[in-house]
Amino acid sequence: MNRCKRCGIDINDETSRCLFCGMVLSGDGSSTENIYPDIRNKTRMLKRTINIITYFAVVLEIFLIVINYYNYYGIKWSVITGGALFYLVLTLQYTVNKRNGHIVKIFVQMLGAMLLVVIIDFALGFSGWSFNIGIPLIILLMDAVILMCMLINYKNWQSYLLIQIFALISSIFHMGLYLAGCVNGPLLPWLSFGMSAFIFTSCLVIGGKKAESELKKRFYI
Amino acid sequence: MKKSNSKKASARQDREDAKRLRAGYKSTKKNSWQKLDNTANLFPAIATHTMTNVYRIAVSLHEEIDKKLLQRALDMVLPEFDTFNVHMRRGVFWYYFETNHKMPPLVEEESDYPCRYIEPYLNNNYLFRVTYYKNRINLEVFHVLADGMGGINFLRELTYQYLRLKHPGLCGNMDEGFSDVTSLNTEDSYLKNYKKSHAKGYKTARAVEVKGERLPAGELGVIHGYMQLEEIKRACKSFGASINEYLTGLMAFSIYSEYLHGQASSKPVVVCVPVNLRPYFDSMTTRNFFVMVSALFKTEKDDYIFEEVLAKIRESLKGQINKEHLEELFSYNVSNQKNILLRFVPFFIKKLAMKFVYRSSAKAGTTTLTNIGNITIDDAYKDYIKDFYSMISVSTGQNIKGAVVSYNGRLVFTFTSTLADVSIQRRFFSLLSEHGVNVTIESNGVYYE
Numbered sequence: 001m002n003r004c005k006r007c008g009i010d011i012n013d014e015t016s017r018c019l020f021c022g023m024v025l026s027g028d029g030s031s032t033e034n035i036y037p038d039i040r041n042k043t044r045m046l047k048r049t050i051n052i053i054t055y056f057a058v059v060l061e062i063f064l065i066v067i068n069y070y071n072y073y074g075i076k077w078s079v080i081t082g083g084a085l086f087y088l089v090l091t092l093q094y095t096v097n098k099r100n101g102h103i104v105k106i107f108v109q110m111l112g113a114m115l116l117v118v119i120i121d122f123a124l125g126f127s128g129w130s131f132n133i134g135i136p137l138i139i140l141l142m143d144a145v146i147l148m149c150m151l152i153n154y155k156n157w158q159s160y161l162l163i164q165i166f167a168l169i170s171s172i173f174h175m176g177l178y179l180a181g182c183v184n185g186p187l188l189p190w191l192s193f194g195m196s197a198f199i200f201t202s203c204l205v206i207g208g209k210k211a212e213s214e215l216k217k218r219f220y221i
Numbered sequence: 222m223k224k225s226n227s228k229k230a231s232a233r234q235d236r237e238d239a240k241r242l243r244a245g246y247k248s249t250k251k252n253s254w255q256k257l258d259n260t261a262n263l264f265p266a267i268a269t270h271t272m273t274n275v276y277r278i279a280v281s282l283h284e285e286i287d288k289k290l291l292q293r294a295l296d297m298v299l300p301e302f303d304t305f306n307v308h309m310r311r312g313v314f315w316y317y318f319e320t321n322h323k324m325p326p327l328v329e330e331e332s333d334y335p336c337r338y339i340e341p342y343l344n345n346n347y348l349f350r351v352t353y354y355k356n357r358i359n360l361e362v363f364h365v366l367a368d369g370m371g372g373i374n375f376l377r378e379l380t381y382q383y384l385r386l387k388h389p390g391l392c393g394n395m396d397e398g399f400s401d402v403t404s405l406n407t408e409d410s411y412l413k414n415y416k417k418s419h420a421k422g423y424k425t426a427r428a429v430e431v432k433g434e435r436l437p438a439g440e441l442g443v444i445h446g447y448m449q450l451e452e453i454k455r456a457c458k459s460f461g462a463s464i465n466e467y468l469t470g471l472m473a474f475s476i477y478s479e480y481l482h483g484q485a486s487s488k489p490v491v492v493c494v495p496v497n498l499r500p501y502f503d504s505m506t507t508r509n510f511f512v513m514v515s516a517l518f519k520t521e522k523d524d525y526i527f528e529e530v531l532a533k534i535r536e537s538l539k540g541q542i543n544k545e546h547l548e549e550l551f552s553y554n555v556s557n558q559k560n561i562l563l564r565f566v567p568f569f570i571k572k573l574a575m576k577f578v579y580r581s582s583a584k585a586g587t588t589t590l591t592n593i594g595n596i597t598i599d600d601a602y603k604d605y606i607k608d609f610y611s612m613i614s615v616s617t618g619q620n621i622k623g624a625v626v627s628y629n630g631r632l633v634f635t636f637t638s639t640l641a642d643v644s645i646q647r648r649f650f651s652l653l654s655e656h657g658v659n660v661t662i663e664s665n666g667v668y669y670e
Contacts, residue, residue, distance in 0.1 A: 010660065217310070
């Protein structure tokens with residue numbers, strides 16, 4: 001056992017100096033083995049990689065904005081690259097990083113994709129194609145992904161009810177825009193709304209008590 | 222290269238072994254869901270990688286841990302503990318727990334700093350982890366599940382089961398049964414015992430914040446101080462204080478003399494002390510059931526001596542640790558939870574509000590000192606168990622914290638800190654030594670070059 005005369009305490013670590021005051025320890029020099037593993041050099045590769053990519057994405061975007069500014073011929077293409085880089089970082093943060101469940105990943109990916117198409121449309125002069133075609137196609141894609149996930153994870157199909165509601169609300173919003181004459185139709189608004197509503201209602205009817213219980217849990221106040 | 226390949230092969234072999242060994246695992250047939258308790262509602266909103274809200278309770282044995290047997294013990298014990306056998310799911314208005322039917326988390330050798338963040342979507346969605354190192358079993362728990370008493374309850378049964386597997390015939394025919402002092406109660410004791418209240422119980426005035434050079438990001442410094450309970454009791458008696466009051470007083474005095482250099486400050490030194498509510502409300506719940514009281518020391522002049530600080534801390538604690546005040550403290554929170562208007566607010570908005578409220582009130586504490594108390598063990602297992610440890614993660618405004626646990630006449634005080642400076646810890650243990658308590662310390666090595 002080693003002792004620090006200055007602090008008046010015994011020290012069990014594998015060391016010859018006091019942890020607190022740095023004085024040389026007195027005693028027989030014997031110590032027990034460290035009771036914790038030595039993990040100081042363990043690196044967090046994934047976190048570091050994501051941070052580096054995020055940093056370079058920001059630097060690259062600043063560089064592209066400067067080029068776009070001095071070579072502007074009517075198209076704000078740096079907005080598109082900015083949106084794409086933002087989407088890339090979002091994907092890395094939410095998808096590669098295993099911090100979130102796959103349903104949250106689907107939700108973030110779809111929301112990010114909707115935002116990206118609107119940004120691109122805006123950068124190209126806002127002709128409205130993002131709302132006419134882009135968003136309903138993303139809603140349809142989301143419906144397809146949900147169906148696929150439900151088939152694979154069939155024992156836990158009810159977990160997807162909440163994201164189905166998100167798809168349904170998005171499609172209702174899009175339908176509202178169509179009925180108000182803000183977007184073209186009728187094929188895509190009806191198709192995305194019809195598909196989302198069909199998946200959700202059939203889950204409610206076929207799922208019966210399981211679906212009811214899931215909604216009760218998800219919406220308990 | 223060769224070394225890394227052999228490591229990978231050994232890890233693969235381990236996984237295959239574990240799979241084979243656990244092929245017969247049967248998850249519970251229960252399929253229930255439960256609301257988070259009042260305190261637990263806060264944790265998913267505020268937990269991050271830097272403020273993990275994870276605590277660790279560990280037990281060291283007199284023998285090295287056998288990984289496979291520990292895994293088997295966990296597989297056997299977990300399905301019976303409804304508090305731990307859950308995963309957390311997101312509702313529109315609140316999070317909730319649901320029975321987890323996945324395999325129990327894999328027992329791993331300790332390879333990271335204590336109290337690291339528990340990712341709700343890894344670890345088979347379990348909100349706790351079990352690791353081991355040499356002769357120590359570590360249980361790390363996300364506070365959303367249970368408080369220290371709930372954690373001890375689970376760790377004790379896990380250890381008993383492990384020892385029964387390791388030493389067949391240890392308890393006669395009792396192969397899988399639980400001890401008769403183990404609780405499996407999962408009631409929400411906050412809801413059961415709350416009374417309508419309007420008074421805001423928690424203080425939000427700012428306290429002294431211990432700042433300084435930090436350890437590298439992600440590192441947590443741990444220092445254990447071992448001492449004999451009898452010596453501590455003798456020291457407490459000489460100051461006319463209980464163990465809790467004495468250690469809290471020591472903590473406040475160490476911060477005052479080392480961080481404030483024994484000078485007056487406009488902000489008080491506040492030691493937050495979690496109080497176990499079970500004895501006051503006759504509860505046996507394994508979930509959270511505690512409140513925080515604040516031991517306040519107003520540094521109105523220079524050069525206080527320890528006795529003066531202890532008297533102030535004692536007075537502050539005595540005024541708060543009584544059933545009526547404790548009831549007021551949690552009733553205020555529960556009445557917020559039951560407010561019909563607040564309940565209808567979607568969780569992502571509640572989360573922002575909770576974060577804001579937490580951040581403003583978190584700075585009202587300088588540090589936290591938690592005392593798990595004395596752990597009792599059935600006689601049959603006593604010869605195998607050496608020590609218990611407890612430690613808590615740091616949080617906003619509180620870069621250094623303490624945790625106490627005692628077992629078999631020995632008390633272990635553990636400091637956790639993200640600060641490079643150890644002068645507060647040094648003053649704390651030196652004072653103990655001056656008061657006639659022999660202290661032996663052990664660290665996790667981060668303070669050495």
